[in-house]
Amino acid sequence: MSIQVEAAGEMLVGAAVAQEIAGSGVGGGASDAEASRHAHGACANCAAPLQGAFCHRCGQSAHVHRSLAHLVEEFLHGLLHFETKAWRTVPMLLLKPGRLTREFIDGRRVRYVSPLALLLFLLFFMFLVFSLTSSNVTVGGQLNAAQLAKLDQTLEASRAKLASLEAQLAGLPTEDASRRRVESAIAEQREEVAAIEQSQLFLDPRKAARDPEAARAAAKKVRASLTRYVPWLAVPGVDGRIDRALDKARGPMLQIEGTSGMPAFERKLTHALENKELALYKIKGAAAKFAFLLMPISLPFLWLLFVGKRGIGMFDHAVFLLYSLSAMALLLSAVAICGYFELGGLAVLLATVVPPLHMFAQLRGTYALGWASAAWRTIALLFIAGIAILIYCVMIVLVSM
Numbered sequence: 001m002s003i004q005v006e007a008a009g010e011m012l013v014g015a016a017v018a019q020e021i022a023g024s025g026v027g028g029g030a031s032d033a034e035a036s037r038h039a040h041g042a043c044a045n046c047a048a049p050l051q052g053a054f055c056h057r058c059g060q061s062a063h064v065h066r067s068l069a070h071l072v073e074e075f076l077h078g079l080l081h082f083e084t085k086a087w088r089t090v091p092m093l094l095l096k097p098g099r100l101t102r103e104f105i106d107g108r109r110v111r112y113v114s115p116l117a118l119l120l121f122l123l124f125f126m127f128l129v130f131s132l133t134s135s136n137v138t139v140g141g142q143l144n145a146a147q148l149a150k151l152d153q154t155l156e157a158s159r160a161k162l163a164s165l166e167a168q169l170a171g172l173p174t175e176d177a178s179r180r181r182v183e184s185a186i187a188e189q190r191e192e193v194a195a196i197e198q199s200q201l202f203l204d205p206r207k208a209a210r211d212p213e214a215a216r217a218a219a220k221k222v223r224a225s226l227t228r229y230v231p232w233l234a235v236p237g238v239d240g241r242i243d244r245a246l247d248k249a250r251g252p253m254l255q256i257e258g259t260s261g262m263p264a265f266e267r268k269l270t271h272a273l274e275n276k277e278l279a280l281y282k283i284k285g286a287a288a289k290f291a292f293l294l295m296p297i298s299l300p301f302l303w304l305l306f307v308g309k310r311g312i313g314m315f316d317h318a319v320f321l322l323y324s325l326s327a328m329a330l331l332l333s334a335v336a337i338c339g340y341f342e343l344g345g346l347a348v349l350l351a352t353v354v355p356p357l358h359m360f361a362q363l364r365g366t367y368a369l370g371w372a373s374a375a376w377r378t379i380a381l382l383f384i385a386g387i388a389i390l391i392y393c394v395m396i397v398l399v400s401m
Contacts, residue, residue, distance in 0.1 A: 090330075097366075098362045107364070123325075126333045158196055210299045274299050290399070293395065294325055297388045301387065302321060306367065323362070331354055
């Protein structure tokens, strides 16, 4: 099963879990006539005598639906329906996170989605977005099918431009002064075509398999041609893939046995290095499944920021972290979407500016802090976030190996 399919499945599970956790109670929509109609009989779930449209003991509806249409309705309800709570919670989470956190802590909760339910839903949504927007990320020394097709199109466009320039030169009189300009443009275009062909020879496994020696030679020149003639290939990770491919071309992987003194760890590491695609797949799956661990990892560090401060308990910190992580999951989803649509500047702006501003606003509103007190705690919280992410990444890698 692919990462995309697994993420989509987990998304549905997350929505269902969120709906259960954030359940809005029972009743509220039944009329007096409906309550009267179901006033007699026993509950099908717990056998308690019915006194209305819903069981007073377990909350189950007195009317048990047995139609396929209602089953579909319940599926859509569980997937999409946070009632009106989501329309209040998400804007508050983005614009007034401190007020949202404070109101939930103080007990004014019926208007909002609970922090745990919101985090579960947004985490699964985030990993779904990651899976759908990461089609341009590949593993190893080659490109995926979409990138190879785009590289072919780039080469064809470059060759067409070269043919057009050559036709233009052939139509110019010998004494025409513009011939030198066209000849210079032809020379540059031929250089571009050659560079793209070298990149294609190295990056396309089909062509590299036909002539391995030429592919290894092309690998030495491909780095310069990436940024100059094929800028869309100069994305994070391509240089690393080139380096790994060059290392592989120079010889077998270096043995790591006996270097750490931990034979079991060395065997796992060697297996992971030899099966990068499988290791990456397992890491992605573990990252999605254990993302909730960021909250308990961060909780002790956040407690240290307020140690000795009266009136603040661990519950307050837990609610703060759940809502903060929910906001960061939504932010990372937006960054991934911006990256997918090649809005790199906006993605960088969101990733660097929004987290400290959001943390500052949430700290001030949640804990009633002054500007200076909230500012130094925001800086400390950024370091805490870095430490928590580092610990989380180490745990994910260890679990996946």
